[in-house]
Amino acid sequence: MSNFDRLTAELAQQAQVHAQHKEEQDRQLLQRVLEIYDRKTVAATLRKVSQREWTRESVNRWIKGSRCYPLTEAEVSMLGSMLPAPPVHHPDYAFRFIDLFAGIGGIRSGFEAIGGQCVFTSEWNKHSVRTYKANWYCDETQHRFNQDIRDVTLSGDPQVDDREAYQHIQQQIPDHDVLLAGFPCQPFSLAGVSKKNALGRAHGFECEAQGTLFFDVARIITAKKPAIFVLENVKNLKSHDKGNTFRIIMATLDELGYEVADADIVGPQDPKIVDGKHFLPQHRERIVLVGFRRDLQLPAFSLSLLPALYPRQRTPLNALLDSQVEEKYILTPTLWKYLYHYAKKHQARGNGFGYGLVDPALENGVVRTLSARYYKDGSEILIDRGWNKALGEQDFDNADNQQRRPRRLTPRECARLMGFEQPGAQTFRIPVSDTQAYRQFGNSVVVPAFAAVAKLLLPWIEQAVRKRR
Template identity: 70%
Template sequence: MLAIEPAATASPSPFTAASDDATSLLLQVLDIYATRDVLQTLTDAGGLDWSVSRLNRIRQEKSRVPALSSREVSSLQALLPSRPLHYDTPEFQFIDLFAGIGGIRRGFEKIGGQCVFTSEWNKEAVRTYKANHYSDPAQHQFNSDIRLVTQPAGLTDEQAIYQHIDQTIPDHQVLLAGFPCQPFSLAGVSKKNALGRAHGFECEAQGTLFFDVARILAAKKPPFFVLENVKNLKSHDQGRTFAIIMATLDELGYDVADAADSGAPDAKIVDARHFLPQHRERIVLVGIRRDSGLSDGFSLRSLAQFYPPQVPSLQSLLETAPEEKYILSPTLWQYLYQYAKKHKAKGNGFGFGLNDPHNPNVCVRTLSARYYKDGSEILIDRGWDHAQGEVDFQLASNMARRPRRLTPRECARLMGFEAPGESHFRIPVSDTQAYKQFGNSVVVPVFAAVAQLLLPLIQQHQHRNT
């Protein structure tokens, strides 16, 4: 899967065994891909002296990198993201917090932004992120746990902490964050108030990951932010969580788009079905600093202008010849079928989601991080006879046409990481990890539209400050 077509000619390699460039290139690739995949790539490029044990020794820095041929260099470089054309002359800078595999980043990079700081703690997600997003160590920092920045060991004074954040995180104009949703605790509020805390959120939001976002906003004061979360954030903890978030953002000097909108439906809740055939509602909070004077009239209702003329069909996202391993086993299919049948008899809505790919109007359920378990929320119909199934589930023809899961490649397309028919998004992890990553991600075109909507304001701000 990772084999890359080598260069047409094999000119002498510019690298030597002692070359820092050769060592850096190979270690960078080994940091992302499984050793056996790297071995296959090098072997396909004509390398005859490679082995898993040798690559592992290089990975562990127990062995030096040998001379690399130009074909080997080209094949390794093809496994890494290329440098964006605008990288050295960006429109603006942004940071990517709780980045996952970079779904929000892609939209803001597309409009000319340069990512200067990324934070993501999941090592498997980081592998996928690095495989698909260019990172120049001289212009981009990678952080694993944002709390190492926002809650530095040994510092307790708030002003010292803010100074540390300001010095650690590069200046930026847009903060992006798909932060996890957690309950807030008011423990110790009165004591902290008595100590004269600089910000109310230091009391109410502490212990949550939103608290870390708030501290960065307080320290860096970027003119714009985009926060993403599940729709249920609004009702979480009986609405108290969302109320604290909104009060905090207001306290920090930001106007949040459509915050006072009492209309229905809520413009902050965006459904991906307007862009791709997946019902996936997420809350999108776009903040603009009040003192910028740019927030008047900005509304997420204007996202409709960026809806595609026609939503791609489910069929267009599917691979032409998926591997048989994605077909449900007879045991799993029987379990899901009987489970759904039992709950249907009770009047419940529990059950699998069987989707006919030939229906041009089909819209699948939300892809979740648990998809790897049984794939039940999105199953692809392979010709199941629904009427006959009620009569004889074990009918040979029905069992032969058992539905299948989406492949990881199809999940990438369903989430908008690549267009129908494309296969350029690199998936360096196992299927299980890939399903988790796509299920936890955002639908890329949604945030590409948010970026497009925000771009004129970013440009106005940049023009004023240049």
């Protein structure tokens, strides 16, 4: 073989290797996008920049390897734009944190904004995972995504002892400074405690908290010993199961060697109860437990300082709404008639049940709490479109009045009411159906409220990091 032929063969081989590498990179990129968006959406997006007639079927064939043509630069760029970019301060992070029971990232947002790097996320709901990955940077080299936290804590395996569980947690979860968790509220059962103690199988929280998802949080805290944790739950956690749930949680955190801020304060002025109404026009109370490792001897912290971070003027509801919405968000005549007469019936009985109809042009206060059931009928927050109440009572089926039936908030408006994006913006990606989006926003937190908690906490985080180093 001549030198020319040898060189030609080498160049051809290099080109083939490069093409295979390019194809694998393209496939990995497309797979990441398909973790979030369905094939129909991806095909429609690619058609905007491609000469090819992308369809759901062609995307499917490509990902399976039956289509081997390389993606164009424009197609790669378009797919990349469907994924979240790294935070602006990346990679110079001030601290590391993990995000448990993460939902769609409402708590993560504030801690990332003050310079934190999320190194581990756990969220079990597959639809929430899609929304989370659409909006938050999850670099596989520096971040791990887990779905069922019990796969990490091994709490569902009775054959695994505590030592093995802690070793597994150490291997699965990176070291971190701050633990965030919006864990579900479950009752704690004390049944079988005496028997477990007699068998020597459990002590303290390992006994009382077992079988609940808080138990998994406690196991992770025990194994990883973060300097600080921030736990979030509904306000009623304090009275849940006649106070037994909250008693066990606080006793567990104390047993693990943590000081919870404002632990001894109770009553209506409890600073641990944070209401989203101070930031956005929605009444939404959450209990926030901020804990510090005692051995670090950090200065005392109190959420009573949070009011200093309230905005001077709350954004009015009208600023969060779109001027025009699709007809599907307007209540059907049947649903509106049901809600209207249901409310009238309970008003006659002296009950408070009913819909929450708000006129955005007049409303300067707060609306009811957006719930995960909002997708069913939207009754807690209905936007008034000029319904004449007096005429409705006289002639509910009046044709002109029926044209002004109230409407639900759109998912985009819910995103703004929860603080995931600013008024008038469309920066938060919603890759799921309206039903799933309503559930996700209804289960989330008011983002600026927890951003304020993060900002307030930053000096303590910085001290904890210095002690670690």
